Amino acid sequence: MEEGIRKGPWKAEEDEVLLNHVKKYGPRDWSSIRSKGLLQRTGKSCRLRWVNKLRPNLKNGCKFSLEEERLVIELQAEFGNKWARIATYLPGRTDNDVKNFWSSRQKRLARILQTSSTPSKSQKNKQQVPVYHDLPTLEASVFTSYAEGESSRAPSCSSSCIDTSEMIKMAPLPELVEPKLITFESQLIQPETESQLPIPFPPTLQPQPDLIFPPENQDILARLDDPYFDMFGCQESKLESAAQLPVGPPFLEQLDNSGGGVTVKIDDSITPDCFFDDFPADMFDHIDLFPSPPGL
DNA sequence: AAAACCGGCAACCGCGAGCCA
DNA sequence: CTGGCTCGCGGTTGCCGGTTT
Numbered sequence: 268m269e270e271g272i273r274k275g276p277w278k279a280e281e282d283e284v285l286l287n288h289v290k291k292y293g294p295r296d297w298s299s300i301r302s303k304g305l306l307q308r309t310g311k312s313c314r315l316r317w318v319n320k321l322r323p324n325l326k327n328g329c330k331f332s333l334e335e336e337r338l339v340i341e342l343q344a345e346f347g348n349k350w351a352r353i354a355t356y357l358p359g360r361t362d363n364d365v366k367n368f369w370s371s372r373q374k375r376l377a378r379i380l381q382t383s384s385t386p387s388k389s390q391k392n393k394q395q396v397p398v399y400h401d402l403p404t405l406e407a408s409v410f411t412s413y414a415e416g417e418s419s420r421a422p423s424c425s426s427s428c429i430d431t432s433e434m435i436k437m438a439p440l441p442e443l444v445e446p447k448l449i450t451f452e453s454q455l456i457q458p459e460t461e462s463q464l465p466i467p468f469p470p471t472l473q474p475q476p477d478l479i480f481p482p483e484n485q486d487i488l489a490r491l492d493d494p495y496f497d498m499f500g501c502q503e504s505k506l507e508s509a510a511q512l513p514v515g516p517p518f519l520e521q522l523d524n525s526g527g528g529v530t531v532k533i534d535d536s537i538t539p540d541c542f543f544d545d546f547p548a549d550m551f552d553h554i555d556l557f558p559s560p561p562g563l
Numbered sequence: 564a565a566a567a568c569c570g571g572c573a574a575c576c577g578c579g580a581g582c583c584a
Numbered sequence: 585c586t587g588g589c590t591c592g593c594g595g596t597t598g599c600c601g602g603t604t605t
Contacts, residue, residue: 274575276599298590314591315574328572351593362593367572370595374570 273307277316281306285313286321294322319361326359331368339365 273281284305292299294317298310306313320327331339335357342353350362350369357365 276573295591309575310590311576311592312574318592319573348594363573366594371571378569 271307272309274312277320281308282316282321285316288313289317289321294318319363322361324359325361326364329359331360331364335360336368339368343369 285300288300288305294314296310297314297317300306300313301308301310308316319325338356339353342356346352348366348369350366354360354362354365
């Protein structure tokens with residue numbers, strides 16, 4: 268441990284010193300702040316403080332909007348855990364914000380999975396549905412998030428949207444789903460062309476190349492063209508208690524790009540209100556009522 | 564009312580890349 | 585080439601306030 272290095276929460280005076288330094292020299296030479304004796308903080312710490320808290324136009328203390336959440340989910344599927352990169356698509360958000368948002372979401376999903384596999388007292392009174400059967404139900408919640416604006420009855424599940432790949436990684440039961448599902452969500456959000464991508468690319472960034480799927484996933488890609496491809500790897504009868512959503516290519520054909528973003532038309536007749544009864548109680552605790560996308 | 568639990572957030576740590584002498 | 589330095593990124597930890605039991 269180095270001598271005289273301050274750690275922990277920043278004081279207002281320290282912030283002020285840091286801001287003055289940035290005013291004078293710009294957001295650089297972080298290590299000189301300490302060498303000049305201005306602050307007993309490492310350059311690293313100063314930079315972090317600036318980037319995460321002091322930078323202008325930050326949306327500090329402002330919850331992720333539905334649009335931001337959706338963007339993060341899409342970008343995470345495309346880029347993986349490249350938080351800094353993802354943050355460049357979200358004005359006013361830092362990589363730390365995105366990272367924290369994602370990890371909270373992960374925990375929430377884990378909790379949801381656990382809840383659905385070990386029903387609570389109240390849930391025990393209901394008809395028990397095996398986890399395996401729940402999966403398409405959870406998938407359906409992903410779809411409804413893309414159906415925003417298409418159906419007033421489809422809940423915009425926002426932060427509770429299920430990331431299939433993450434679900435599978437966290438799934439306590441190895442037999443929960445077949446491995447071929449792993450890239451399913453990623454494929455779902457792949458636009459047909461880059462021009463249809465609902466993501467505003469920063470001018471400094473080049474459009475991303477198409478996703479490259481590893482050989483083991485080429486199979487599922489090829490089979491997407493097969494109208495009889497069983498996307499969830501379970502028999503039709505197993506889906507009956509679930510969302511009743513059409514899956515596989517016939518469903519994917521409902522993708523609608525007319526609204527500027529990729530959306531999925533959800534037929535109200537297949538998303539009855541009772542559809543959500545089997546969701547954990549907190550599943551939709553962050554639902555916002557169709558906020559208008561900022562600046563889109 | 565108090566303890567336990569949980570989620571969100573700020574900050575730290577380790578590592579790698581880039582630059583330069 | 586290489587070693588030191590700085591910066592940036594992603595993962596992790598710890599604190600704190602709110603909620604639940």
